[in-house]
């Protein structure tokens with residue numbers, strides 16, 4: 001028998017049909033706002049060596065012995081405060097972003113979504129795109145600012161899945177877009193509109209980015225520089241000379257020194273210094289999540305009020321609004337054009 005007339009075995013995977021897939025990926029979230037699911041999620045998340053850069057022999061006993069016995073209960077209570085009818089806000093918004101991007105792209109690509117930790121998992125959704133005939137896939141980690149703990153670990157996970165495949169799809173990754181004019185314009189338009197709609201005029205706009213250990217900056221992670229650049233470009237584009245704009249870093253985790261200034265410290269400092277009206281925005285999050293809805297909108301409000309602040313507003317992220325979706329379409333189409 002020559003190779004020409006060999007037929008494919010019946011269990012052969014579908015032959016690639018030249019479609020392009022887009023996989024939107026965000027951080028991940030527990031399956032439910034209870035200690036059990038939160039513990040499973042945190043175990044996966046905090047065992048990622050890109051996230052906690054302590055040798056496992058030292059870290060795993062701390063994680064399994066202390067953190068996973070204390071934090072899930074507290075975090076579950078926080079998740080319960082923001083959980084919606086359609087589940088975790090982060091997952092629900094990411095799903096809607098994928099649906100709306102699909103509507104915008106039409107036949108140009110098949111859009112799906114995944115979570116780096118928890119579900120739907122990256123390997124499962126990559127397989128689904130390939131089942132649908134996609135042999136070229138754009139992997140889009142939805143982090144405007146690059147960091148090893150977020151962007152790189154998404155690519156690692158996709159690489160792990162590809163490692164098991166005989167016939168791999170071609171892969172492209174969405175570059176960080178922290179200084180992309182489309183992103184800055186979307187943020188400025190959206191934040192500007194939200195500021196104008198407030199019932200009060202803020203004296204300060206605080207731009208709060210998720211924190212990272214200070215050491216990651218010293219090791220060359222561009223995250224801190226990316227956040228600073230976003231903040232600078234956004235301030236220029238907002239062009240509101242009457243508004244004092246500050247930048248801070250939230251969600252400190254563990255004992256190591258994190259990027260400063262810390263969001264909670266700035267909120268207290270501003271209120272103590274006499275600022276009465278403040279708005280806070282989180283430009284580094286493409287979707288509202290525990291960190292914005294609970295840590296900023298609830299805890300941040302309390303911190304500001306307890307220190308003497310009077311008016312406080314937590315602005316929403318770009319989410320699946322028109323400005324954010326138009327930006328995402330621009331960024332994705334730019335990548336797809338290299339394939340079409």
Ligand SMILES: C=CC1=C(C)c2cc3[nH]c(cc4nc(cc5[nH]c(cc1n2)c(C)c5CCC(=O)O)C(CCC(=O)O)=C4C)c(C)c3C=C
Pocket residue numbers: 027028029030050051052071075088090143147149150210211212213251253284285288289290291
């Ligand atoms: C937007 C970028 C993010 C960076 C950078 C980041 C780094 C980072 N995070 C932790 C620890 C935790 N983060 C948690 C939640 C969380 N983090 C991000 C984004 C970034 N994290 C998001 C979008 C979320 C929300 C998830 C959701 O379900 O809504 C949590 C879990 C919640 C809790 O228990 O407090 C932890 C823990 C580290 C250690 C880190 C950098 C090294």
Ligand SMILES: [Fe+2]
Pocket residue numbers: 210251
């Ligand atoms: Fe985080």
Ligand SMILES: [Fe+2]
Pocket residue numbers: 251290291295
């Ligand atoms: Fe947090």
